[in-house]
Amino acid sequence: MFNDFKLMDDRPVSIQVKEYMQRLIIKGGLQAHQKLPSTRELSKLLNMSRNTIITAYEGLEEDGFAYTVHGKGSYVAETINSVPDASWNMDWSSLVNDHARKAVELDLMKRGIRAKKDMISFTSIAPDEKLFDLANVKRAFQDRMSVEGNVLLNYGYAKGYKPLIDYLLRYMDHKGVDLKGKDMLITNGFTEGFDIVLSALNKKHGSVICENPTHNTAIKSLKLHGFDITGISMEQDGINLRELEQALLKKAFDCAYFVPSYHNPTGIVMSPEKRQLLMKLMKQYQVPVIEDGFNEELRYSGSHVAPLMATAGQGNGVIYLGSFSKVLFPGIRVGWVLADRELINYLESIKRARSIHTSTLDQSILYQYLYNGNLDKYLKKARAEYKRKYEWTKHCCEAFIPYERLSGDGGLHLFVTFNEGFDTRELLEACSRQGVIFTPGDNFFTENGQGRHTMRLGFSRVTDEDIGKGIRIIGDTAKQLMG
Amino acid sequence: MFNDFKLMDDRPVSIQVKEYMQRLIIKGGLQAHQKLPSTRELSKLLNMSRNTIITAYEGLEEDGFAYTVHGKGSYVAETINSVPDASWNMDWSSLVNDHARKAVELDLMKRGIRAKKDMISFTSIAPDEKLFDLANVKRAFQDRMSVEGNVLLNYGYAKGYKPLIDYLLRYMDHKGVDLKGKDMLITNGFTEGFDIVLSALNKKHGSVICENPTHNTAIKSLKLHGFDITGISMEQDGINLRELEQALLKKAFDCAYFVPSYHNPTGIVMSPEKRQLLMKLMKQYQVPVIEDGFNEELRYSGSHVAPLMATAGQGNGVIYLGSFSKVLFPGIRVGWVLADRELINYLESIKRARSIHTSTLDQSILYQYLYNGNLDKYLKKARAEYKRKYEWTKHCCEAFIPYERLSGDGGLHLFVTFNEGFDTRELLEACSRQGVIFTPGDNFFTENGQGRHTMRLGFSRVTDEDIGKGIRIIGDTAKQLMG
Numbered sequence: 001m002f003n004d005f006k007l008m009d010d011r012p013v014s015i016q017v018k019e020y021m022q023r024l025i026i027k028g029g030l031q032a033h034q035k036l037p038s039t040r041e042l043s044k045l046l047n048m049s050r051n052t053i054i055t056a057y058e059g060l061e062e063d064g065f066a067y068t069v070h071g072k073g074s075y076v077a078e079t080i081n082s083v084p085d086a087s088w089n090m091d092w093s094s095l096v097n098d099h100a101r102k103a104v105e106l107d108l109m110k111r112g113i114r115a116k117k118d119m120i121s122f123t124s125i126a127p128d129e130k131l132f133d134l135a136n137v138k139r140a141f142q143d144r145m146s147v148e149g150n151v152l153l154n155y156g157y158a159k160g161y162k163p164l165i166d167y168l169l170r171y172m173d174h175k176g177v178d179l180k181g182k183d184m185l186i187t188n189g190f191t192e193g194f195d196i197v198l199s200a201l202n203k204k205h206g207s208v209i210c211e212n213p214t215h216n217t218a219i220k221s222l223k224l225h226g227f228d229i230t231g232i233s234m235e236q237d238g239i240n241l242r243e244l245e246q247a248l249l250k251k252a253f254d255c256a257y258f259v260p261s262y263h264n265p266t267g268i269v270m271s272p273e274k275r276q277l278l279m280k281l282m283k284q285y286q287v288p289v290i291e292d293g294f295n296e297e298l299r300y301s302g303s304h305v306a307p308l309m310a311t312a313g314q315g316n317g318v319i320y321l322g323s324f325s326k327v328l329f330p331g332i333r334v335g336w337v338l339a340d341r342e343l344i345n346y347l348e349s350i351k352r353a354r355s356i357h358t359s360t361l362d363q364s365i366l367y368q369y370l371y372n373g374n375l376d377k378y379l380k381k382a383r384a385e386y387k388r389k390y391e392w393t394k395h396c397c398e399a400f401i402p403y404e405r406l407s408g409d410g411g412l413h414l415f416v417t418f419n420e421g422f423d424t425r426e427l428l429e430a431c432s433r434q435g436v437i438f439t440p441g442d443n444f445f446t447e448n449g450q451g452r453h454t455m456r457l458g459f460s461r462v463t464d465e466d467i468g469k470g471i472r473i474i475g476d477t478a479k480q481l482m483g
Numbered sequence: 484m485f486n487d488f489k490l491m492d493d494r495p496v497s498i499q500v501k502e503y504m505q506r507l508i509i510k511g512g513l514q515a516h517q518k519l520p521s522t523r524e525l526s527k528l529l530n531m532s533r534n535t536i537i538t539a540y541e542g543l544e545e546d547g548f549a550y551t552v553h554g555k556g557s558y559v560a561e562t563i564n565s566v567p568d569a570s571w572n573m574d575w576s577s578l579v580n581d582h583a584r585k586a587v588e589l590d591l592m593k594r595g596i597r598a599k600k601d602m603i604s605f606t607s608i609a610p611d612e613k614l615f616d617l618a619n620v621k622r623a624f625q626d627r628m629s630v631e632g633n634v635l636l637n638y639g640y641a642k643g644y645k646p647l648i649d650y651l652l653r654y655m656d657h658k659g660v661d662l663k664g665k666d667m668l669i670t671n672g673f674t675e676g677f678d679i680v681l682s683a684l685n686k687k688h689g690s691v692i693c694e695n696p697t698h699n700t701a702i703k704s705l706k707l708h709g710f711d712i713t714g715i716s717m718e719q720d721g722i723n724l725r726e727l728e729q730a731l732l733k734k735a736f737d738c739a740y741f742v743p744s745y746h747n748p749t750g751i752v753m754s755p756e757k758r759q760l761l762m763k764l765m766k767q768y769q770v771p772v773i774e775d776g777f778n779e780e781l782r783y784s785g786s787h788v789a790p791l792m793a794t795a796g797q798g799n800g801v802i803y804l805g806s807f808s809k810v811l812f813p814g815i816r817v818g819w820v821l822a823d824r825e826l827i828n829y830l831e832s833i834k835r836a837r838s839i840h841t842s843t844l845d846q847s848i849l850y851q852y853l854y855n856g857n858l859d860k861y862l863k864k865a866r867a868e869y870k871r872k873y874e875w876t877k878h879c880c881e882a883f884i885p886y887e888r889l890s891g892d893g894g895l896h897l898f899v900t901f902n903e904g905f906d907t908r909e910l911l912e913a914c915s916r917q918g919v920i921f922t923p924g925d926n927f928f929t930e931n932g933q934g935r936h937t938m939r940l941g942f943s944r945v946t947d948e949d950i951g952k953g954i955r956i957i958g959d960t961a962k963q964l965m966g
Contacts, residue, residue: 011854015859022657023656077786079659088800092823092825095684095685095826097686100682100684103835104828106836107835109641110832126637132637138624141621142621145617150615153615153617153620173506176510176562187838188841189838191836191839192837200580200582200583200586201578202577202578303548304546304560312571314570315571316573317573329636330636331842333840333841343579345587346586349590353703354678355670355674355678359671360814361845362842376498380545
């Protein structure tokens with residue numbers, strides 16, 4: 001006993017002693033009703049204070065691994081060890097269903113080139129954590145804890161944390177959304193919100209219409225829900241409305257999915273005129289709209305653009321999905337669904353069945369952070385920094401990359417389109433050998449094989465120097481490949 | 484302008500001024516290219532410092548709602564207001580599917596008697612938040628933040644926060660689980676873990692076997708996944724094995740769901756012998772087991788009982804779902820799935836597709852709290868308090884309630900069975916008029932109409948005095964109803 005005991009730096013010593021002995025008992029190294037060494041003996045053997053050993057023994061007893069015989073000492077309690085008869089093996093790959101297989105197949109994190117150390121990676125569109133105003137987040141935690149404390153650590157409500165809902169409703173009101181007849185559900189980020197909405201909607205026609213290319217997580221989710229996807233091509237001011245109308249004439253859709261601002265991956269902001277025409281079309285064909293409020297806050301110039309939901313006035317045809325993940329902190333998993341009250345009632349029950357509720361700490365810290373007035377200050381700082389980087393990246397692309405089209409009106413990425421026939425997978429292969437990677441654009445297209453001549457460059461987490469160096473390498477390599 | 488402006492106490496004044504004007508612009512109260520009052524005028528009008536107004540105007544410009552003409556002043560930018568043509572209404576109740584309708588129908592929070600103020604409510608089995616060691620949670624937050632800071636606020640991994648996974652693997656190892664060939668996924672509590680597992684499993688036979696009664700959230704989840712449920716009755720030492728074997732002989736099952744310790748709602752701990760026999764049966768019939776580790780930590784007496792997974796040794800037939808929600812803090816939404824490595828690979832991709840990852844703050848705070856050695860100390864305190872309450876509740880039940888059977892070996896609730904024919908819904912109706920409510924037992928049964936003569940009494944959040952008072956009322960009312 002204790003030959004292989006290694007004291008670690010990470011937890012109280014008495015707990016380590018207790019856990020070591022517990023493990024011995026469970027693994028059969030100490031037999032039931034065997035006498036344990038006295039606390040005096042063990043404290044000598046291990047060179048520890050006797051109090052430490054007494055605490056460890058108390059812990060063992062507390063957890064049912066030992067018992068005391070008065071005046072005699074501690075003994076090992078009867079516990080169950082593993083029973084070889086009860087051990088059996090199953091072939092899980094044959095026990096999982098097509099949904100699980102498809103989830104792995106569509107999981108981009110499990111394929112493609114991973115960033116290695118010292119690589120210049122343009123694959124991420126996550127915010128730059130160096131900008132985070134940590135002190136304000138800490139203060140928000142402390143402020144909230146001192147107001148509500150223990151209550152925050154007990155169960156909350158499926159719909160979400162009430163003060164946050166109220167705050168976000170006002171926030172949406174200030175974006176021009178008419179809140180009458182609407183309600184809000186807090187979700188574990190955009191992704192859960194989208195997934196819950198898709199879980200609730202009829203699949204009468206089994207088909208969805210959206211921009212092409214579009215957000216790859218949304219494509220994955222739509223596919224996992226078994227939808228057929230009709231992708232409509234993009235113009236410089238947003239979705240191609242003629243193509244959209246033709247598709248709507250030809251086929252019925254259960255819903256539409258649009259990313260009107262700083263569209264992922266093209267970075268395009270749909271023009272105000274197009275927004276109005278788009279919404280008229282959706283009304284005409286009675287197709288419910290799922291609006292992805294992605295990056296709406298990362299506007300660097302031009303007028304404020306209202307969400308599609310604002311143009312719909314008191315109408316209830318738009319489901320708005322919001323999130324601060326790209327704007328503030330993605331680690332805080334909070335998003336919101338703003339929609340017709342009746343629909344939210346359904347979504348709330350699905351949310352409760354799935355995960356009870358979103359983390360109250362995340363919600364209450366976010367609420368307090370907003371309440372303390374930090375968002376405006378932070379946005380000002382973050383926008384200035386990202387705008388500078390955006391302009392620098394754009395400049396580098398213009399200087400070095402032999403593209404056919406470059407798009408991106410803001411946000412944290414640019415989208416490059418080469419001549420038809422050029423293959424960005426080949427380009428990626430060649431660049432990665434030189435330590436530079438990016439996201440090949442075909443990931444964002446609704447049909448396999450489309451967009452092979454495009455790529456997305458996320459710049460938010462790349463230094464200015466690396467942006468210059470990396471884009472030069474991409475450009476030079478592309479020119480070489482073009483011959 | 485500013486006639487209906489009400490200054491609130493909650494956010495910086497400049498932001499309130501900005502938002503008021505923003506709303507006016509969006510709602511059309513201020514027209515595009517209209518000149519805004521000078522900062523000097525407005526500061527006089529509102530009786531605010533000129534700096535406050537300048538900050539508000541800067542914010543408006545920053546967000547694209549205003550522009551400055553040099554030497555002339557600030558003007559309203561062009562934005563879009565709602566377009567009546569684009570407003571339309573849909574009938575959402577006809578646009579949602581059966582899944583959404585079933586989720587509402589099975590949502591117990593949306594039916595039944597709600598606790599009103601001053602009522603004595605035995606419906607909750609959430610922990611008592613007064614016991615929470617808030618200071619240690621705060622310290623955990625500060626400690627973790629000072630070690631990792633900003634990184635915690637950016638994206639994490641779908642599988643979970645690595646230090647927490649490592650900690651929990653060791654924790655499961657100390658419960659006697661053989662980790663070889665196994666892996667772990669962190670989920671948003673037990674409920675999400677269960678839902679993800681059910682999403683991944685084949686529905687070849689479309690049927691699941693479990694204890695009856697059992698955890699009502701699990702029943703809901705199984706029904707929402709379209710499973711037929713075969714419920715096996717309970718004996719005082721756990722599931723009825725003869726009945727189980729007969730069911731296994733008659734029919735094939737895709738999986739089994741068991742709550743071996745402090746079973747919800749009966750509070751029964753499955754005996755060690757039964758655990759071994761159960762596992763042999765499951766091996767014989769090759770049925771994968773989903774083990775709910777619910778309340779395993781809330782043992783008040785007797786020897787440590789190993790999870791079913793521990794008895795399975797190196798076998799991979801058990802999927803273990805763990806959570807500290809009843810033991811520590813339910814508001815921190817963290818659970819874990821420990822299972823065969825290959826299966827976890829599938830579950831990880833489903834998790835990523837659904838919600839990217841579980842809140843990093845929740846995970847890292849929980850990790851640091853455990854790492855700081857708080858669990859053992861807290862459990863000691865919580866167990867002592869709950870044990871006392873458990874014994875007091877049991878005593879009151881024995882003294883006042885005309886039950887046929889009383890069960891519950893620990894945990895945060897007791898389960899009362901009356902004579903067949905007695906109706907606890909009627910009892911609840913009568914008691915609620917006297918300000919006392921509980922959970923009618925039929926909620927926990929797999930078939931409608933079963934268990935009408937049972938009820939669950941959660942005592943964790945009721946004071947000693949109210950326990951005595953409430954149970955006396957329940958007992959007296961039951962006696963009256965029995966005539």
